[in-house]
Structure formats: structure tokens, C-alpha cells
Amino acid sequence: MPVPLSGESLFSWVDHLAFSYEVDRTQIMNRLGLKPKTAHAFRLARHTAELTVTAATSLHAGTGLSPEALRDMTLFGFVKESEGRLRRHPEYDWAPEETWSFCPPCLEPPARWPLRWYQSWAVMCPDHGRYMASHCPGCGSPFSPSILRSDAPGRCPGFLDRDDEPSRIPSNAKRRSKRKRCGRPLWEMDTPPVTDPVVQRTHQRLTRLIAPGSPTDEDEQWYTDLRALRMLLEDPNALRVRDFTCPDPALQERFTTAEEDIPPREWGETDPVITWQPSGSGFLSPMRRTTSDPRFGIVWEGQRDPVTQAAKLHVIGTVLESQDVAATVQEVFSVVSQARLRDFGERVPSYLGEVSPQLHELIERALAPDALARLHGTHPDGHIRG
Numbered sequence: 316m317p318v319p320l321s322g323e324s325l326f327s328w329v330d331h332l333a334f335s336y337e338v339d340r341t342q343i344m345n346r347l348g349l350k351p352k353t354a355h356a357f358r359l360a361r362h363t364a365e366l367t368v369t370a371a372t373s374l375h376a377g378t379g380l381s382p383e384a385l386r387d388m389t390l391f392g393f394v395k396e397s398e399g400r401l402r403r404h405p406e407y408d409w410a411p412e413e414t415w416s417f418c419p420p421c422l423e424p425p426a427r428w429p430l431r432w433y434q435s436w437a438v439m440c441p442d443h444g445r446y447m448a449s450h451c452p453g454c455g456s457p458f459s460p461s462i463l464r465s466d467a468p469g470r471c472p473g474f475l476d477r478d479d480e481p482s483r484i485p486s487n488a489k490r491r492s493k494r495k496r497c498g499r500p501l502w503e504m505d506t507p508p509v510t511d512p513v514v515q516r517t518h519q520r521l522t523r524l525i526a527p528g529s530p531t532d533e534d535e536q537w538y539t540d541l542r543a544l545r546m547l548l549e550d551p552n553a554l555r556v557r558d559f560t561c562p563d564p565a566l567q568e569r570f571t572t573a574e575e576d577i578p579p580r581e582w583g584e585t586d587p588v589i590t591w592q593p594s595g596s597g598f599l600s601p602m603r604r605t606t607s608d609p610r611f612g613i614v615w616e617g618q619r620d621p622v623t624q625a626a627k628l629h630v631i632g633t634v635l636e637s638q639d640v641a642a643t644v645q646e647v648f649s650v651v652s653q654a655r656l657r658d659f660g661e662r663v664p665s666y667l668g669e670v671s672p673q674l675h676e677l678i679e680r681a682l683a684p685d686a687l688a689r690l691h692g693t694h695p696d697g698h699i700r701g
Contacts, residue, residue: 325388340465348373412461416447423502438625507565517632551658552595
């Protein structure tokens with residue numbers, strides 16, 4: 316039996332078993348005691364997020380893998396019973412149905428993908444030295460293991476818009492044709508090479524944080540500071556980068572000084588479903604066309620983009636690597652809109668109150684009085700504690 320690769324996700328490994336033995340994924344899950352029933356991909360995605368003790372026991376008996384090996388292939392480890400609907404984790408809003416990003420060359424059959432692809436900081440592939448991708452360049456669909464077809468490994472499982480289907484149904488047809496899947500080979504995508512050393516170092520350190528073993532106090536504090544800066548840059552866009560200078564041309568393209576919307580721009584060579592819009596932080600983010608119904612007009616939905624995220628990690632990594640973090644923060648960031656309590660859903664993340672002392676002043680300036688009051692309310696002394 317093929318053994319899991321180091322850092323591989325449970326979904327990837329079980330999917331590879333089905334490919335190796337040339338059987339349907341449902342059959343291999345039955346053999347492993349995972350009880351796929353009908354929604355086999357959804358259930359396997361659920362197991363990848365949290366593995367019940369019963370399922371883990373079946374896997375151990377059927378494969379001989381140790382509990383530690385099984386746990387390392389999941390996001391949240393073992394649970395006694397899985398809830399009827401998995402609650403979204405604040406760090407993994409998309410999990411477990413979708414990975415945050417993917418490396419195209421890694422999906423060349425037999426496709427295998429690591430658990431770190433579910434991480435929001437997964438912006439580059441250390442094996443291929445290239446930036447990751449987040450969606451299919453043909454149909455715009457994100458890489459979704461929950462709808463990944465076991466009989467078409469490495470190919471886009473998304474559906475084509477009816478307007479894009481090669482064969483249109485006659486206007487006098489009584490029933491609409493079944494929607495066609497995209498099927499584009501995702502491994503053929505060409506993503507930019509990673510040339511920025513700050514992104515490389517930051518990604519390496521983040522990868523070490525999820526490796527087996529306990530992280531050091533220094534690493535945990537560094538990660539707390541990184542999370543805080545990333546949140547203020549992303550949602551609710553309290554901070555703006557004053558100027559973005561980076562030797563990596565792919566990252567430089569993701570920043571604009573313009574305040575207004577910019578004209579739509581294509582992703583890849585032919586991608587009419589993706590346009591780019593600037594955020595309050597100054598970075599460009601992709602918007603995907605999800606509806607083109609004449610009755611409702613075009614509807615756009617925000618998409619993830621590893622290259623944009625890498626550009627943010629470049630800024631954050633540069634700040635945290637500097638000799639004087641407090642001074643560098645003043646040079647790099649401006650507060651454009653204080654984050655209010657409602658921006659956080661009435662719950663200010665506790666880690667904003669656990670940042671290093673050199674970030675205290677920035678947090679005080681970036682949060683509105685109501686958000687600060689709620690954050691300070693968790694600390695009797697009335698001040699942010701590092």
C-alpha cells in the first residue's frame with residue numbers, strides 16, 4: 316500500500332490510493348472503514364478537517380498507520396464525534412471543502428497535495444520554487460477537493476458557465492442540458508517564479524510552525540505579530556502600505572497607488588471571468604464573475620490570490636525582520652480607516668492584545684475606541700499586553 320508523503324493531507328492520500336488501485340474513491344473508503352455513503356468527497360473532506368476516533372481506529376486497523384501519522388494528515392486532529400455541520404474555523408474559512416491554494420506542477424497525475432495547502436499563508440511551492448495558484452485559469456473555479464473527481468486527477472472539477480459550453484442547446488429544447496465540467500489540466504498552469512528572499516524566509520518559518528514538534532516562544536510571538544498585521548491589512552483594511560518596493564516583479568504588479576477602481580485585467584492568457592480591484596491596503600485582488608444572467612446583470616465575487624498574499628507577506632516580513640520594528644511600522648503603514656467593533660463581528664481577536672510591545676502604538680491607532688475598549692476589557696490594567 317502506498318504510504319503517505321511527509322505532510323500529505325488525508326484527502327490526497329486516500330485519493331491517491333483510489334488512483335493507484337484503479338478503483339472508485341467510494342470503494343477505497345469502504346475498504347478503509349470511512350463509510351462514504353453518497354457524498355463521499357464531502358465526507359473525506361470532513362475527515363481531513365477532523366478525524367473521529369472511530370474513523371481513526373478503522374484507518375489504523377486497515378493500514379497500520381500510527382495515530383500520530385493519521386493526526387498529522389488532518390487540520391484539527393481527533394474528535395469523539397463530528398458535528399452535523401463543521402463550524403468554520405477563523406483561520407480556515409474555506410476549509411475543508413477547498414484548499415487555499417495549489418501548486419500546478421504538484422497536481423500532475425498521480426496528483427498529491429500537502430496539508431499546508433489549506434493554510435492561508437501557502438503562497439509558494441518550495442519544491443518547484445514558484446508561486447501557487449488559487450483558481451482555474453479557464454473557468455475561474457477554485458481548487459476544491461470536495462468536488463474533485465477521482466477518475467480525473469489533476470483536472471479542474473469546476474463547471475463551465477452555460478454561455479461558455481462548446482455545445483449550446485437548441486432554443487426550442489424543453490430541458491436544459493447537463494452542465495459540463497471544465498476538465499482543464501491544472502498542472503499546465505504557468506505561475507511566476509519566486510524571487511523575493513523575504514517571502515521565501517517568511518514561508519519557511521511558517522512551514523516550520525506546523526511541522527511536528529512544539530514551536531518556540533519566539534516563533535509563537537512572531538506568528539502572533541504576523542497575524543495581527545495581516546488582519547489589519549486584509550479585513551477590515553485598517554492599514555495602507557505607503558509605498559511598495561520589491562525586487563520581485565510578480566509582487567510589484569499586485570500593488571497600485573490609485574485610489575479608484577482600475578480597468579479589468581485578465582488572469583493568464585485568456586480569462587474573461589477574472590478582473591482585478593484594489594483594496595484599501597493598496598493591493599490588487601481578483602474578482603470572479605459568478606453570474607451573467609441578463610435579469611440580474613454581472614455579479615462579482617472576491618477570490619483568493621497567493622501572489623497578492625505573498626506581496627503582503629513581503630511587507631509584513633520586512634517589518635518583523637527590521638532592527639527597529641516600531642520605527643519601520645511608522646514608515647511603512649498609514650492608518651486609513653480605524654477598525655470598529657462591528658468590523659470584527661463584535662469580537663476583537665484576542666491576539667491583537669498579545670502583540671509585541673513594538674506594535675502596541677500601531678494597534679492603538681488602528682482600532683476605533685469601541686474596538687479598543689472591548690480589547691482592553693480583557694485586560695484589567697487597561698493596556699495592551701505583549
